[in-house]
Amino acid sequence: MSFMKTLAKVAIGVAVAKGAQSVMRGGGGGLMGGASGRAGGRKSGDLQSMLGGLLGGVSGAGSAGGLTGGLGGLLDNLGGAKGGGGLQDMLSGLAGGAGAAGLLGALGGKMQGRPQSSSANFGEVLNSAFDATPQREIEPSADQEAAAALMLRAMIQAAKSDGTLDEAEREKLLGQLGDEVDADEAAFVQSEMQKPVDVDALVQETPQGLETQIYAVSVMGINLDDQAEAQYLHKLAKGYGLEAQEVNDIHAQLGVPSLYT
Numbered sequence: 001m002s003f004m005k006t007l008a009k010v011a012i013g014v015a016v017a018k019g020a021q022s023v024m025r026g027g028g029g030g031l032m033g034g035a036s037g038r039a040g041g042r043k044s045g046d047l048q049s050m051l052g053g054l055l056g057g058v059s060g061a062g063s064a065g066g067l068t069g070g071l072g073g074l075l076d077n078l079g080g081a082k083g084g085g086g087l088q089d090m091l092s093g094l095a096g097g098a099g100a101a102g103l104l105g106a107l108g109g110k111m112q113g114r115p116q117s118s119s120a121n122f123g124e125v126l127n128s129a130f131d132a133t134p135q136r137e138i139e140p141s142a143d144q145e146a147a148a149a150l151m152l153r154a155m156i157q158a159a160k161s162d163g164t165l166d167e168a169e170r171e172k173l174l175g176q177l178g179d180e181v182d183a184d185e186a187a188f189v190q191s192e193m194q195k196p197v198d199v200d201a202l203v204q205e206t207p208q209g210l211e212t213q214i215y216a217v218s219v220m221g222i223n224l225d226d227q228a229e230a231q232y233l234h235k236l237a238k239g240y241g242l243e244a245q246e247v248n249d250i251h252a253q254l255g256v257p258s259l260y261t
Contacts, residue, residue: 003148004140006177006185008129010152011071013176014159014221032234032259070130071220072123074253078212088121090209091143118144147210149188151217154202156192158221161232165193199232203239211240216250224256233259 076087118125118141126148128138140148159165159173170193177186206214218236222229237247237259244260251258 001180001182001185002129002140003145003152003185003188004125005129005137006181006189007148007152007155008126009176009178009181010155010173010189011217011220012130013173014155032230032261070123070127072126074123075126075213075216076121076123078216078250078253087123087147087210087213090207091122091141091147094143094146094207122147147213150205150210150214152189153192153205154214154218155221156189157195157197157202158218158229158232160193161197161222162226162228197232199235199239203236206240211242212246212250215240215242215247216254219251219254219256224259230259 078087118138120128120138122144125138125140125144128136131137156173173193174186174189177189181189202214215233215236219233222233224230224233233247242250248258248260
């Protein structure tokens with residue numbers, strides 16, 4: 001298996017454990033005051049469509065540059081928000097760097113044997129991991145694996161930011177992994193579920209240019225229906241230097257309530 005595939009499975013698990021229907025409902029005003037921003041109501045092509053893709057697999061293979069929908073397409077498109085380039089452009093050398101690569105240090109030779117780069121972009125590879133047809137799955141590069149590991153950490157931390165990740169939810173998360181996940185990946189997920197919430201550490205581990213993507217997958221892991229979760233996202237956004245309008249734009253693309261009013 002791979003961290004990319006594990007990310008896909010945990011994304012499904014988080015959607016189930018935290019309540020996909022709650023995540024998908026729209027909202028009018030923001031949950032945090034004191035800043036102006038666009039309301040984040042639901043719109044076509046938003047999180048409802050995206051979760052449908054997660055749970056039903058991605059249809060259509062697409063050529064290089066082809067898969068642009070679903071979660072993968074959303075993350076790729078967010079890449080231009082900071083730094084002007086696409087997500088794939090920002091991943092060059094990530095597995096050998098000090099950011100997300102640090103997440104993989106305890107896994108020894110996990111990255112050995114994987115190509116450093118891939119002809120497919122991150123979104124294509126992630127979308128292929130949601131596909132129920134194994135032949136359509138694209139092998140991720142080392143850099144893409146490192147990014148997927150960081151996104152896993154962000155999503156799992158966000159899911160427990162309200163302090164309600166109980167044993168039943170843990171079982172739902174782990175149950176989505178099935179028999180495909182290997183021992184290293186299962187241990188990684190277990191370890192992340194047991195760690196305390198630490199926004200500052202996550203910010204420090206996020207390479208420059210990936211802030212909007214890591215923030216977006218954090219929103220994925222949250223129901224965003226109480227102040228504890230809103231405060232968590234507020235602190236994360238501030239740590240990444242995201243403006244209120246940027247944050248509300250991300251929420252609008254996900255079809256979830258705005259953070260700021």
